[in-house]
Amino acid sequence: MNPGGAILGSLGRRRLVWALGLAICFAPTIQAASVQDIANTDWGEQLVRFFSFRDASLRYALVGSVLLGLSCGLLGSFIVVRRMALVGDALSHAVLPGVALGFLWNMSKDPWAIFVGAVVAGLxxxxxxxxxxxxxxxxxxxxxxxxxxxxxxxxxxxxxxxxRLPTGNKSGLDKFLFGQAAALGGDDVSLMAIVTLVAVTLVGLFYKELLATSFDPGFARSSGIPAEWVHHGLMLMLAASTVIALQAVGVVLVSAMLITPAATAYLLTDRMHRMLLLASGCGVLAGVTGAFFSFVGRGLPTGPLMVIGASTVFTCAYFMGPRHGVIARWWRHRQSAARTERENTLKALYHIWENGGFRDVGTTLADLAERRKETIDEALGRSRMLAGHGFATVDSNVVYFTPEGRQRAAEIVRNHRLWELYLTNSANIAPDHVHDDAERIEHVLGETVVRELERRLNYATVDPHGKSIPGPRDIHRDAAVRGGDGGVRNPEETS
Amino acid sequence: MNELIPAFDWHQVMVAPWTEDLELFGWIGLMGLLVTASCGLVGNYLILRRMALMGDAVSHSVLPGLVIAFLWSGSRGTWPMFAGALVAGVTTTLLIDAIHRRTRVKQDAAIGIAFSTLFAIGMLLTSIYSQQVDLDAECVLYGEIAFVPLEPMVTLGGVEIGPVSLVRMAGVLLVVGLLIIAFYKELLVASFDDGLARAMGINPAWVHHGLMAILSIVVVSAFEAVGAILVIAMLILPGATASLITRRLSHMHAIVLVHALLSAWLGVSLEVWLDCSIGAAMVVGGAAVFAVVWAVIAWLNHLHTSQRPPSPTSTNDL
Structure with a gap:
């Protein structure tokens, strides 16, 4: 792009691209990598220069990127929750003819003319x-x-x-395509400030209306909110904030500044007001990072850098979001799979115990393995897992319930049989079709639902297959109620 | 304003490109026809399968594939380019799936995130390696169709066939056409009726992946000619025009070819008149054809409904 500085810049630029490549692949390690780079070059100095408000043009670039991150994050949140993300994409490309017509108005880069032209074209x-x-x-x-x-x-x-025109050659219109934050002027920044202020005010004033129309259009209609007008107003504000972001991000990538910070926030929280704050925060972070790297990289286009910054933040949230992140989901899934597995083993133990008339002193691993159609080794592994959670004790090749284990096993069997009875009685499903459904739901039924089921089924004691449903007395009884020792064995006695 | 829009000279604009300047504009027009036709044929299936925005995504995200292929092989050969595009296309679909299947982010936002990230990486690589990579921001946006006549000619047995990229594009169109003829039934069934396709032993997933692969190849060969974003227009405009006119897939293919011819012709004329980017002019020409068809269809519908009252049993069979 600039042959003069290219040779000098290429070394620094190459290092920059590696840092960014790492950022995409290994988002968590970026911190260390970039700190290292700054220490090796004079980037530390440039960092100070960038954030010290010394140069006017840098000041504009910084303030401009903060403003655009704020407004794009705020309005982008609404299009993400309304599933209109690609409307933002279409809108941002559609503003280009408006930019050109605004420029033609008096053949200069008058921010207001371009703003009006672009908003009209977007709409x-x-x-x-x-x-x-x-x-x-x-x-x-x-x-x-x-x-x-x-x-x-x-x-x-x-x-x-x-x-092609003699005056148009140095119009700087090409900056609108890929963005150059350094090209922002005082007029541009004051326009950005006005639009951001209006956006924040309007979202604050009509927060309730926006929320209702986004999540429950039926409710919004019935409470007399003019959904059409809210939609048009949102489109207008969206067009305006797209247009102010154009100079810094460029037409091609401005939609990413609407979508990516908002999607990041969507992964991090379930509350709309927190999502708005987080999305604006991510937008500002991405904007400032992009503007900074563009300044350091001398002439690198700002738009792609901002987008890569936003995507890096998104990658972090994607993997490490506390509730909706991939790692958290995987962990939760693993936990619940392990719990289901434990409970199924407990259930098998209960069934064996029940078939033996609640009399057997313990269950041999061979019986457990046969019941679960597994090898003895697998049965031993599962029993040890139960022992690890205090539900059973394993002695040579016999498994004994602990009181907690017997209680949990009885609860699971109760849940299973109650649900089977409920499906047969209330949903008219044939008794031989209810097992698979009960097999899934037994692990997730909570106490209150169980109470409700018991009440609705008149405290029935027999399930559709003729087996008895363990009642509260079976679950919480002490060892003596049904005679025998109930399969529970005191650990001290074993020795 | 007079500087901006030159006077319209009939001979200069409509006649000269196809007579005196045929040497120059013939190749450009032919290239435009080939690009629009192959994009349009693939685009038909995107529209039918409601995957138009996958075309948007893939056309943006082939850029990093292209740049990395250039840097890797050090040349602008056809095969590294196709390989880069295929990898990029597959990466895009995988990324979109990874985002919207594994988190609560919806598919539209996932598409937006995936393609903008890849496109940004491509743009950054382009600016950083602007010396090594023979591809700049101008090319990404406007395409290089204007330079087609200046390219070296491909000769076969001592006979000059045409410029390199034109021959490549013709090959792509040929392959796309042959594939559509060979797998017409499979594509048709898989696009309209997933269940029937399964029952007939067609795996819809394979049809989907095959279509994405062809899309990447078509997009990357069209990319150089018309740029990343205008490719979307060439994918969607012909098919959209055709689906306004007819509901039969075979007729849609035929209309796409006519539309390609019209937009190439109008595009060249518009470029000669206004002296703007040729690729964009072709898209504007194609959009004009779409607008005319839209207006005519709306007018015909209006006549139809005003002549006789709408029957309650009117079927909507698509």
Whole structure:
């Protein structure tokens, strides 16, 4: 791009790209990598320079990227929860002809003219999408793609025509395509501040309406909220915040600044107001990182850097989100699978105990293995797992319930049989079709649901297959009630 | 304004490109036709399967594949390019699946995140290795269809056939056409009726992956000519126009070819008149054809409904 500084810059740039590559692959280690790089070069100095507000143009770039991250994150949250993410994409491409027409207004990069032109073009684009889906057989995705590309093509035609003009050559319109935060001026930043302020105010004022129309359109209609107007207002604000982000991020990638920070926040929280705060935070973080690396990398386009910053944050949330992250989900899944496995073993032990008339002193591993159709080794492993959780004790090759284990086993069998009876009685399902469903639900029925089921089934004691349902007395009894020792054995006695 | 829009000269705009300047515009027009036709044929299936935005995603995300293939092989050969595009296409689908299957993020947001990230990586690599990679921001956006006539000619047995990228594009169109003819029934059934396809022993997953692979190949060969974003238009516009006119898949294919011819012709004329980017001009030409068809169909529908009252049993069989 700049042949003069290229040779000097290429070393630093190559290091930068490796750092960014690492950031994508190993998001957690990025911290260490970038600290290392700053220590090796004079990046530390540049970091100070970037954040010290010394140069006017850097100051504009910093403030501008904060503002755009804020407004894009805020409004992007609504399009993500409304499942309109790609409407944002179409909107952001559709503004290009408006930018060119705004420039043609008086052949200068007047921020206000460009702003008005672009917002109008963006709204025309969304209006055309809804016109297409309403009047033709085309589906929404086709209409979005069609409008996006057509408007963009018209914009490219206009931009290339302007660049052919003697005055248009140095118009800086190409900065709108991939973004250059360093090209922001005072006028641009004050426009961004106004739009962000209006966006924050409007979201604050109409928070309730936006929330209702996003999550429960039926409720919103019945409480008299004009959903159409909320939608149009949101589109207008979306177009405005897209347009102010154009100079810094560029037409091609501005949709990512709407979608990615909001999706990151969506992974981190379940409350809308927290999502708005988090999305704005992620947007600001991505914006500032992008602007900084673009400044350090001398002439690297800002847009791609901001998007890579946002995607890095998203990658972190994707893997390490506390509730919805992939690792947390995997861990929860593993935990519940292990618990189900334990409970199935307990149930098998209970069945063997029941078939022996509740008299046997313990269960041999051979019986357990036969019941579960496993090898003796597997049965031993499962019994040891139970022992590890205090549900059983294993002595040579006999398994004994502990009181807790017997209680839990009786609960699981009760849940299973209650559910079978409920499905047969209340849902009219044939008795031989209820087992598989009960097999799944027995692990998740809570106490209150069990009480409710018992009440509805009149405290029945026999399930559809003629087996007795363990009642509270069976579950919480002490060893003597049914005679024998109930299979429970005092650990001290074994020695 | 007069500087911006030059006077319209009939001979200059409509006649000269196909007579005096045929040497120059003939290749460009032919290239436009080939690009739009192959994109349109694949695009038909994207529209039918409601995957239009996968076209959007793949057309953005082939960029890093292309750049890495350039850096890897050090040349602009056809095969490294196709390999890069295939890898990039597969990566995109895998990323989208990984995001929307494993988390609560919905598919539309997942598409947006995946392609913008890949495209950003591609753009960054392009700017960093601008010396090594013969591909810049201009090319990514506008394409290089204007340089087609300047390319070295491919000769076969001493006869000049055409410029390199044009011959490649023709090969791609040929392959796409042959594949559609060979697997017409499979594609048709898998696009409309998943269950029937399974019953007939067609694996819909394979059809899906095959389509994505062909899409990547078509997109990457069209990419150089018209740029990343205009490819989306060439994928969607012909098929959208065709699906306004007819409901039969075979007729849609035929209409796509006519649409490709019209947009190439209108595009060249528009470019000669306004002196703008050729790829964009072709898309604008194609969009104009779409707009005319849309208006005519709407007018016909209007006539139809005003002449006789709508019958309650009117069927909507698609």
């Amino acid at each position: 025309a684009g969304t209006a055309m999408v809804s016109a297409l889906t309403r009047t033709t057989r085309l589906k929404e995705d086709t209409a979005l793609g069609l409008v996006l590309a057509t408007f963009f093509a018209v914009g490219i035609c206009l931009v290339t025509m302007i660049q």
